[in-house]
Amino acid sequence: MNRRLDPPPPGPAQEGRTGGGPLEAVFLRAGADLDGFRAATRRLAGRGVPPERVLWSIGETPGLFGEATDGPAAEAPLRLPRGIAEMVGAVVPHRDPERYALLYELIWRILQGERRLLEVSSDPLVHRLERMRKAIGRDLHKMHAFLRFRRVEAEGPERFVAWFEPDHHILAAAAPFFVGRFRALTWTILTPEASVSWDGTTLTFGPPGRREDAPAHDGFEAGWRDYYESTFNPARTNLTAMRAEMPKKYWRNMPETAAIPGLVRQAAARTGAMIEREPQMPVKRNPARAVAAMADQAPDSLEALNAIIRRSEPLVPGATQAVLGEGPAGATIAFVGEQPGDQEDRQGRPFVGPAGQLLSRAMGEAGIARGEAYLTNAVKHFKFEERGKRRIHQKPTAGEVSHYRWWLERELEFVAPKLVVALGATAVLALTGKAIPITRARGPAQFEKPYAGFITVHPSYLLRLPDEAKAEAYAAFVADLRRVQELGQSLRV
């Protein structure tokens, strides 16, 4: 794909002119004059002026922003391979006065037919431009990393100011990072070439700053230096590695670096002292206490576990309260549903909505006393989507089921039922960790747990069936519950 940067490739008629001819002078503003370079390139390439006949001059005064560019901007755009515009934008902030000549040479060669030149990193010109681009990237990175704000000591809202000296003309390129990070703050960055301010909504470039324009102190600098000193490990001293990443030229604007000479001076002695020091005999080496503390932390009753569940927030925001399990501890049969519905969420009790009522009816017909069974859900909070005034139930995802499964496991350990009935696919997933289709697995099941298992449908499934299918499905559900009742009887002993 070609990116339109700026005039068409020179025709054959122009190629003959590359030999002699007068020099063409181009004047660009100081700093990163991307617009000026583009306009000049369009003009020169459009007229087929070869690189060796162009003399690039850069102005004395830095005028980074808001100045009109000279020359007609209405020339036809150059058709250049992708990546060129990016390379130009990246290299223009470089302080090397040759940057424009090198970029123009690159564009010239591409227009002469080396369309894939940028892919040839081994070419001396491309290699040099890549190194310049890398230098800019590094300069930007170091500015983002090493710039330090100081808080202005004044009444009113917090305001921060930083002084920084970049190697290249990168202030405009560096600013968006600070906006994205410190959007809620008000700040100014001063450099010898220009300044930039953010007031919470707008970015404004201004005149050069001076070091004295930034506050001389900050209340947190001493603490930061303490941190810097304390996090240093003298046994690993490696000054070469430090200087490679944090060259000395940056140090004067970084408050913590004042600690470096002292740290280095003492490092050898500190390490030696550690090594020579007679190792201490552990005074009270007694793992038993820690192991006991670990055993103690686990909730030791269903009430204690329920207190933890009640305190916790829903994974998906919205639910009124956690809906806990209900029924006697030691119940022979436990029923595990999916998650609380609208009514359950309001009342804080499981299986009290339409599906719960249907379950109660079926349990009665199958000879299971609801008050003697334990009823709970895989997920403890109601998840819904609001449609008008109604809260429509949303099926929990596998991730939500995993999130809640630890509680279900612990809960069933406390209740210690002989038989656990999984109502529907979510319950099966919570109890087995596997997604198993109900139609295939319906009936007695093995959950690899200390209790027997049984799989059947969730009562809400019956509510969703068309009327003509309801009666038959309900009868099958009751038949399942009868088997559950019989199984429970046989396991009771």
Next chain:
Amino acid sequence: MDETLAKKLRILADAAKYDASCSSSGAPKRSAGKGELGSTTGAGICHAYTPDGRCISLLKILLTNYCLFDCAYCVNRRSSNVARAKFSVEEVVTLTVEFYKRNYIEGLFLSSGIIKSPDHTMELLTRVAKSLRRDHGFRGYIHLKSIPEASPWLIEEAGLYADRLSINVELPTEASLERLAPEKNGAVIQNAIAQIGERITQAKSEKRRFSPAGQSTQVIVGADATTDEALIRKSALLYGSYNLKRVYYSAFSPIPDGSTILPLKSPPLQREHRLYQGDWLLRYYAFTPDDVADATEDGMLSLDIDPKLAWALKHRHRFPVDVNAADREMLLRVPGLGARAVDKIVRARRHTRLRLDDVARLTSALKRARPFLITADYHPAGGLTDRLDLRARLADPPQQLSLF
């Protein structure tokens, strides 16, 4: 900043510095919305370097260095005589926010000694992360060191606020744990790592936030007799089966109040360096654990040459390699050619026949690469690849091992 807080900071930063990981990478890029503070850049930023050459990216502190546990390698073990301190949740939050506003840090790396119980401690760690996110609109990086002995639902909650969760393996074998960290249990650690791994994968597929920058761990090197080969195989398992983002190797460092059951000597920094190189071969150079094992002698990587060179010297029959013809996999095996250099070679040779000068512009380690390469104008003369003294010619000078 008042002096009490400063004093705590000194103690609890000093106590946290033996954790090698400080990276703020891997989180999805994000920036502050209206009224919010903080962003993540993907690769992370090193805001300063200490004289040990290590990067300061995060405020790396312990919530407290009081600890019930008595791990022999740890400066904060219960029986050591170091100064102790404990931050409140609010103090950690204040330090993080104020340091962040001044552009000192990318975020917080919070770990802790175990006080009262693992659950109690884990709840405190999570409260810090939650308060930063909820009360301060903090969008910077948060790395929580999880406590494997804590109840699983607490790890679930921590993952909702942290960018990265990590659990330190510390010692690679059960026998070493038994001897040096009697309260720890390898199976418990493994289960917690598996739980986090499973939830990260699940959350990704459901587009939900759970430790989005993944999971990392740390292994201590040189506190027990584990070989480099065993460490690399352990790492390969952690990357492969547990989906870890990073394994950090931390050379066992003498600590101010050493224990009698561990040797006090200079940390094996060069060994740590070679392990990282071996680790990179696994992750970026398509080496198998067997390949890396093949580069060792009696299970240990050489200190004077890098593992890729060691492998190449053992497999000289596969060299020299023609840079203008060889496939990418084979170029990656050439000593001195990094993954980026290989990519540039593969791209450039579509348009030109590469000469030795060209290759010199693509790698900074031509000296090491030269005996193993063929270019358009160069062939290692006189069987350079087969010379017996090749190893000696390419090895690092030995004085690199000395520290000062």
